[in-house]
Amino acid sequence: MHLDKIRPGQVVLSIAGRDIGTIYLIYRVIDDRYVEVVDGQHRRVENPKKKNVRHLKFLNHHVKEISEMLQTYGKVSNQEIRKVLKSIANRGEELDG
Template identity: 45%
Template sequence: MNAVLGQVVLSKAGRDEGKIFVVTGLIDDSYVLISDGNSRRLENPKKKKLKHLIITDNVIEAIAQKISSGEKCTNAEVRKAIVEYNLPVDTIV
């Protein structure tokens, strides 16, 4: 159950349950940093356990490439990418 940068995830526990996020940082085998560009901005990502996330097969390559290369990625880019994946929960899982 490993996540990669730019992967679209769905929170299944906590106050943000049911929300869609993008993995913006990898801490270790159990924790990742997630952002949605709105309530959780890139400047202040949420540290979340992998067991509290539903990991989808969708990876936003543009965001992953920018983060891994150290380029500036904006919150607007993250929001725009999430809008494309903002489908009913049944279609994501």
């Protein structure tokens, strides 16, 4: 996996595990193999899910606002994450990676 593609704010799709088919945002990069992902509802920022990057499909969406919030404040609200993911789903944008 290209490390430049693994960054907070990146939209990903789970392709393995119990949560298969779930769309997440990368909340934190642990190392080149693991990240923490959130969806703002079932996986909140208080309890992010640790995922192996091999179990994720990287989609063509990077949410700059979330990335900037994390860099500036070190945190983002669950409400903001839900809002962003809902907006992506509502626009019906192509989620191919």
